[in-house]
Amino acid sequence: MTATLGDSPVSRKETTNGPKPILDGKRGPGVQFAVYFGVLAPLVALIAAVPFAWGWGLSWVDVALFVFFYAFSGLGITVAFHRHFTHGSFKAKPWLRVVMAIAGSMAVQGPVITWVADHRRHHAFSDREGDPHSPWLFGTSPLAIAKGFWHAHMGWLFDRDKSNAQRFAPDLLKDKAIVKVDQLFWLWTLLTLVLPGIIGGLVTWSWWGAVTAFFWAGLVRVCVLHHVTWSVNSICHMIGERPFAARDRSANFWPMAVLSFGESWHNLHHADPTSARHGVKRGQIDISARVIWLFEKLGWAYNVRWPTPKRLDKLSVTA
Structure with missing residues (x-):
């Protein structure tokens, strides 16, 4: 039986000949080289960061550009x-969709369709066989557990399996x-690597x-963001609180809330994947939800799937 993804295209339609396969062959050598370079080059830069700062200093221009x-x-x-x-937590105007797709691509975590296919596959088989990055x-x-942590955090990126985009992201194709x-x-x-240097040089x-x-x-910024994102895959499926009923081991890990822009409130997300807000309890900072709220107020986003008290009560483990 194939798992579903709520209201995603994967759960709504399968071919008449049965479900499409999970994998779409192997990554080509060029793509695999890009994965290695994209992961390891920023990591080397981060390792070198401490002696670099100690010897030559760090300017406020660098800090401001890093934050932006x-x-x-x-x-x-x-x-x-x-x-x-x-x-599909919200719908957006076509121009905003393009801008958002470019912004996400500049995190250097893979092309948008590949990223989406991998993540929908993760939800379809969360913490079970077929999940591309479960620690269990x-x-x-x-x-x-140590092997699982490494695999969930970044080891899975070096596997050559490629999620089938026809099955998991047909809408984007x-x-x-x-x-x-x-x-x-x-x-x-x-651009994401060169633009900071150009701006820093001009300023x-x-x-x-x-x-x-x-x-x-x-x-260094790319590397830090990589590890924050990967920590949601690893840490947030291993330790933390689980106030909502989910079919996997997703958990809330509060120390990462700000750096992850609210993604580390991971338990509610897996309990209700289409919710536009993940941090739903008092004091749970969710910057991403605030940005979606702003888009909605500006008229750029609509049909936002905000959580309701009734829905949250139903999902609560104490319900």
Whole structure:
């Protein structure tokens, strides 16, 4: 029996010949090289960050650019790739869809259609065989848990399996504008790394300002955002509170709430995947939900699926 994804296209329609396969072959060598480079290059930059800052300093220009590009690309993942494109938590005007797809692409976590296919597959088989990044696929012994953490956090990225986009993202494959953004992923990756350096160089009017901005707001920023996102896959399926009934081990991990823009309120998300707000209890900061609220007020977003008290009561483990 195939698991469903709420109101996503996956659950509404399958072919008359039965469900499409989970995987769509293997990644090509070029794509696999890009994965290795995209993951390891920022990681090397982060490792070098401490001695770099200690020896040459860190300017306020670098900090400001880091914060701006972190927010722009990070919200591109949480608001756009995740809540809008994957789960349909809200509808958006066509121009906003394109801008959001570009913003998410600038997080360098893969093209939009690939990202969405992987994440819908994750929900369809959450913490079971078929889930691309569950930490619970190897057992519960200490060694198995360590192996599972590595796999869920970033090890799964080095596997060559490719989620079947025809099965998990057929709606996006039919959207010409989004397909174009997907095809230009190389351009968004180049811009997200080069633009901070260009801006830093112009603001400081120095080559050194360009170099430090490229390093901090480009490479290091991408690496930090990578690990925050991956921590939702790993930590938020291992430890934390579970106030809502979900069919998997998703949990809320409050220390990551701000850095993840509200994504670490992961238990409610898996209990109610299409909800536009994940942090629903008092004091649970959800920046992504606030951004969606702002889009709605401006008339750019509509049909927003806000949680209701009745719905939350039904999902509560104490209900």
